[in-house]
Amino acid sequence: MATSNKKIECDFLIIGSGISGLTFALKIATKFEKAKVVIVTKDEKSESNTKYAQGGIATVYNNNKDSFEQHIQDTLIAGDGLCDPEVVKMVIKDAPERLVELINWGVKFDKNKTGNYDLGREGGHSQNRILHHADITGLEIERSLLAQVEQKQNIDFLTHHYAIDVITEHQVKKEKTKRNSKISCFGAYVLDEKNEIVKTFVSKFTLLASGGNGQVYETTTNPIIATGDGLAIAYRAKAEISEVEFIQFHPTALYNPGEYPAFLISEAVRGFGAKLRDYNGNFFMHNYDKREELASRDIVARAIDNELKKSGKPHVYLDCKYLDFDKFKAHFPNITEKCASLGIDVRKDYIPVVPASHYICGGVNVNKNAKTSIKKLYACGEVTRTGLHGGNRLASNSLLEGLVYAHKAFLNISKKFEKAKMPNDIPEWNDIGVKKNTEKILITHDRNEVKKIMSNYVGIVRSNERLKRAENRLKILYEDTKVLYNNSELSVDLCELRNLITTAYLITQFSKNRKENSGGFYNLDLK
Template structure:
């Protein structure tokens, strides 16, 4: 039994920034960060493009950023949330800078602001083409200096502790439930630890691993959605999966290497397999259309031509400036024999971001008492049906701050939970075959990629539902009778996440943003080709 005032699940920008603020304000409080891999392994680390904010106020305004976000969200954004996040952006980013985060500057000493798809102005702060890695570096350095933060890598949250586990009272979904902490598997000892906490923050990141082709790291297995769903938290809009239009086409590489949206903002052009321009036929913004449109356009071109990929043409760009701005991308291409000065980059869409998630209010509070959620695992109302590029790191920062402000007011009023039972693993066996897990994991990915991908249909969704039901039943038997392992628990969450995406897709009756069903009324007829 471990007691901690604040339990943070996840070590990306949301979890780390929240933990830092709590540790600074409450010097005598204990903060525990749980992460299932290395301390810096998160979706944040792999964010290339940057973080959006209105800095050049001579040409840009909050209103323009709001308008761009609302347009990308295709009518489903919460405008009050959009305004709150965007207007708070400069202050939150200054905090990152104060913590030691570096952003590129131009010769005059001002921030070198990039432009990405869906943005009407240059407003993306970045550090080369590994902005997320730079943010992660700075935050971890600060966390290591905090004396009251306990960082536990290779620890995996199995389930949230609620009245159900504590056997305090019976509850129904959407009724008022409380969170008392989490059961956590120590990967090194293979023992389940009971962490009891006053407040718990879900900052577990994304779920891209439910698809075969994804830019997400292998840790992005929908763990937060699985935890929240089993605890009966409210979840919404997970049918809106954002597929990044330009992942490097390199069969056998996993996860897919991302060719940042900022490359198109820099002036790169998309070409079909015959090396001809095509974006002008679909959207007047061409390469700078929002991600949902560009990804669906490329998908349409691939299906129409039968080609394995399209191309991204950077040959006309200033190579010295490109190399300085995108050193990681330049080096990666060169390692594969692609000289961007004369060669086109082969690209395909890949699963990248889930726009919905665990419902939270403006204070990052979920429907479960004392449980907060920030970052990609949450549904705030900012993104709507489609996330505007480089708004995700911003959302994570603003909502982790809102969570910090709210718990600060409540800290002295919340008592440490009592009478919480420890984990019971009596009756499990240790002879589980790993091949069962690896096979089922691959099957989840195949089902989702084939039936619940960029373009869906009623028949595809029905097939996905049937196959996922079989996988769920098989996994439940395995889980109930086997010694726990991280791969087994990840599979459990992958199946849950895939099921939720499929069910929400079945219930969506209009095409919108990142959701497109062939059997529904077409919203953009140009995508017929």
């Protein structure tokens, strides 16, 4: 039985250990050496969406042919008119300075024979501007940031600590709060999974950096931890949320039935020159966009989806056979090794690929300082809607966004920290009256059902009828899970199910409300 223990006070509480959370923690702990910084993460320290990022970071850095204006225009075009131009400009112009910080922290980006950084190119980019570390850039960034964070004496890094809910007036004053009302965050209730206790973290400032929600779909490149926790937590706290209907499906996940999550074949492979072929071996991208394989992700994903529906086949192919193998292997060692382990020799064989849920472009609304609509609650990374991505994220802009907004949050909070006071009278977690749940099969079954509903009805291509069916089924699951949650012993799998259903319902509702097709959103009944 999960029980409550005494309150834990800290100056800064950070939920999540990806690029956003670690960057913020490192900066704030360095500036305020006497402050207490706590990072809580639901799994191991390095387990985050950042770890699995293959492509890299898009930055105007050492390419004389490139410019801020070109990167800005590429981002705006990919976002299909829904980006905030001022945000796009801010992030892209701030990028080089943030990149230098990463390099100074020990991130080793690949260089070419001339000693300059080897810049890759991905779909939607007009220039080579992707800095990378082979095809495991995220892992390299995570490694270096963790090494820096672990040197800080004033950071407590708590693994297997699952954030249940942030604490607001609703818990403190037992008041019902409305969305858009003046609400403050006082910390969070966190489940210490190993010790089976719920800890009450009371903080002056809280940063939500919990990542995405890919696990709401059956086929996804996201790790199993990506269950929409931050989005659902913010929604329950009455934070403003928008544009969650824009789900980016990566066009080329490796087709390997039984493997979960799906292995990503980086977009940089197409930037390197690989071509898509249908099940019969024919090129097809020229029928959909003049940029062919280098079109933005939404276009390529819909093209593949259409080809699959026409043929009834389970996958299409990515052709790398005519590429320079030595250069390919040097650039994509992890992908080459993975394919070889499945008997696929990229020199001789096509790589079978399918689209997979990859990234959510909307989320918790934040301003340019990473502030949410809730006082003292900040957010960074995939959990947010900043205005950078609009209807469709430009490849390799996500790690960049996390870096820039972590920095903006750091700057803004630094101005307020000295005057901030520790909240008082915060109630501990109350689990009186709950009982042990002996029906784990209910959680497993409902989790699988959410995935099927979303994949079948709220996927790459949607319709009014599909969305209506999804809404009806999710309502039933929501009510059932609400009863189970209120009357059962707390567990991570139960909390994750609650968050997955909430996130799925939000995506469905926002999809119903959108009246035009833009970016990664496509409804057959809209013109």
